[in-house]
Amino acid sequence: MEVKNQPIAIQISEQPLRYNPEAIAHKFDSNKIRVIKRWLEILLPIISFAAQWWWYRIIRLKPHIKHHHLAIKLRQHLTNLGTAYIKVGQALSTRPDLLPTVYLDELTKLQDELPAFPTKIAHQFILEELGAAPQEIYAELTELPIAAASLGQVYKGKLKTGEIVAVKVQRPDLADKIALDLYILRVLTVWLEKRFSKIRTNLVAILDELGARLFEEMDYIQEGNNAEKFASLYSNITDIYVPKIYWQYTNRRVLTMEWIQGTKLTHISEINAQGINARHLVEVGIQCTLRQLLEHGFFHADPHPGNLLAMENSKLAYLDFGMMSYIEPYQRYALINALVHIVNRDFTALIQDYIDLDFLPPDVDVAPVRGALTTLFNDALTSNVAELNFQVIIQKLSELMYEHSFQVPAYYALIIRALVALEGIAMKIDPDFKVLVSAYPYVAKRLLTDPAPELRKS
Numbered sequence: 207m208e209v210k211n212q213p214i215a216i217q218i219s220e221q222p223l224r225y226n227p228e229a230i231a232h233k234f235d236s237n238k239i240r241v242i243k244r245w246l247e248i249l250l251p252i253i254s255f256a257a258q259w260w261w262y263r264i265i266r267l268k269p270h271i272k273h274h275h276l277a278i279k280l281r282q283h284l285t286n287l288g289t290a291y292i293k294v295g296q297a298l299s300t301r302p303d304l305l306p307t308v309y310l311d312e313l314t315k316l317q318d319e320l321p322a323f324p325t326k327i328a329h330q331f332i333l334e335e336l337g338a339a340p341q342e343i344y345a346e347l348t349e350l351p352i353a354a355a356s357l358g359q360v361y362k363g364k365l366k367t368g369e370i371v372a373v374k375v376q377r378p379d380l381a382d383k384i385a386l387d388l389y390i391l392r393v394l395t396v397w398l399e400k401r402f403s404k405i406r407t408n409l410v411a412i413l414d415e416l417g418a419r420l421f422e423e424m425d426y427i428q429e430g431n432n433a434e435k436f437a438s439l440y441s442n443i444t445d446i447y448v449p450k451i452y453w454q455y456t457n458r459r460v461l462t463m464e465w466i467q468g469t470k471l472t473h474i475s476e477i478n479a480q481g482i483n484a485r486h487l488v489e490v491g492i493q494c495t496l497r498q499l500l501e502h503g504f505f506h507a508d509p510h511p512g513n514l515l516a517m518e519n520s521k522l523a524y525l526d527f528g529m530m531s532y533i534e535p536y537q538r539y540a541l542i543n544a545l546v547h548i549v550n551r552d553f554t555a556l557i558q559d560y561i562d563l564d565f566l567p568p569d570v571d572v573a574p575v576r577g578a579l580t581t582l583f584n585d586a587l588t589s590n591v592a593e594l595n596f597q598v599i600i601q602k603l604s605e606l607m608y609e610h611s612f613q614v615p616a617y618y619a620l621i622i623r624a625l626v627a628l629e630g631i632a633m634k635i636d637p638d639f640k641v642l643v644s645a646y647p648y649v650a651k652r653l654l655t656d657p658a659p660e661l662r663k664s
């Protein structure tokens with residue numbers, strides 16, 4: 207029987223997968239044994255971490271050595287605890303308002319080192335989600351996954367109509383396991399907030415935001431929609447490519463998309479060996495990032511080099527649209543204004559930008575923050591734009607934000623992560639590559655030509 211690109215019997219779920227803390231609490235309140243078992247698995251590393259912290263205090267270890275060791279331990283514990291904790295750690299790694307820099311640096315190394323699950327289970331999922339056995343849908347499908355990541359694993363396949371595809375299948379019981387971990391973490395954060403009234407940050411809100419994000423990431427229909435929205439906004443940029451989604455063969459836990467033949471930007475030497483100009487790809491990536499952040503606001507929040515592929519025709523392909531974020535127009539304008547105020551060294555105005563962006567409360571004691579910002583940016587700006595290194599500025603700014611109790615909104619943390627990832631790639635290609643120099647003409651042009659009243663003042 208010939209199967210054309212026609213819908214087979216799939217039951218696309220009507221409601222998108224949503225994080226609902228009340229429903230989760232309701233579910234696990236009546237399953238105490240499971241909750242207690244998981245609590246024990248979590249408590250053990252917490253106790254071990256606390257004991258180590260206490261020991262280092264007793265032996266009066268030098269603070270920087272102490273925190274360095276503790277940060278490594280924290281990363282190891284989170285890795286062992288599984289997907290939800292790896293994601294929590296990755297989210298924390300972008301939050302200079304919550305953790306000192308030494309912890310941020312260590313947590314950015316968190317990798318999703320999870321083993322693959324059996325292909326038999328993946329086949330079962332395909333049957334359940336798409337309503338037909340894999341051999342009825344795909345003419346070919348690799349026996350083993352070509353990649354195993356935190357939420358799912360990816361097979362290479364071929365449709366009966368001949369198109370080469372990537373088939374992403376979600377890990378078994380993922381939603382259930384993550385829900386249980388989020389439930390426990392929420393109990394813990396509510397307790398922490400009650401117990402330590404000094405904590406100013408709304409930890410429960412941060413956790414709920416992360417939960418919402420994780421649930422979105424677990425819904426491959428949402429990911430497919432994100433990919434299409436991203437394509438509609440940015441694939442008109444020269445040399446940007448976004449894989450096509452095959453909706454007929456996609457559901458919540460199975461995603462079928464166009465296979466991208468390419469080399470990850472983690473393998474720069476291979477890219478060069480193929481005669482592809484890696485520098486050009488970075489320039490393209492920078493232009494695309496600027497359009498995402500400053501023009502449409504819809505941005506890829508996880509553009510690490512493993513999610514970017516150099517194609518043989520010198521195009522840059524984006525993968526993995528599970529984690530996207532959005533910046534409101536007023537936030538975009540405030541960011542551009544902040545940039546202008548930094549360049550003009552107008553730190554009083556810069557503090558007002560931070561207040562407008564809700565980083566600082568309106569009643570903040572301005573003088574010490576202005577003093578710290580002045581020192582930081584005067585140091586940084588004595589070098590000309592060509593010498594500015596983004597990573598260094600961000601690191602200093604992170605320290606300042608931690609010391610002066612800034613509240614960093616999640617979207618800002620994700621922007622920084624995206625920019626630092628991009629600069630990291632650029633500097634691997636050429637240690638002297640200046641992202642800011644490449645970005646400057648675009649920002650200048652926006653300032654000169656954008657009719658928005660919010661920018662006209664600047």
Ligand SMILES: Nc1ncnc2c1ncn2[C@@H]1O[C@H](COP(=O)(O)OP(=O)(O)OP(=O)(O)O)[C@@H](O)[C@H]1O
Binds near residue numbers: 354356449513528
């Ligand atoms: N369309 C595609 N074409 C070719 N390879 C792909 C494609 N999609 C995914 N892959 C491969 O599978 C890997 C994992 O895919 P992806 O990053 O989408 O999974 P994930 O579970 O969302 O991972 P993460 O842990 O980053 O969230 C990619 O790094 C890439 O090697």
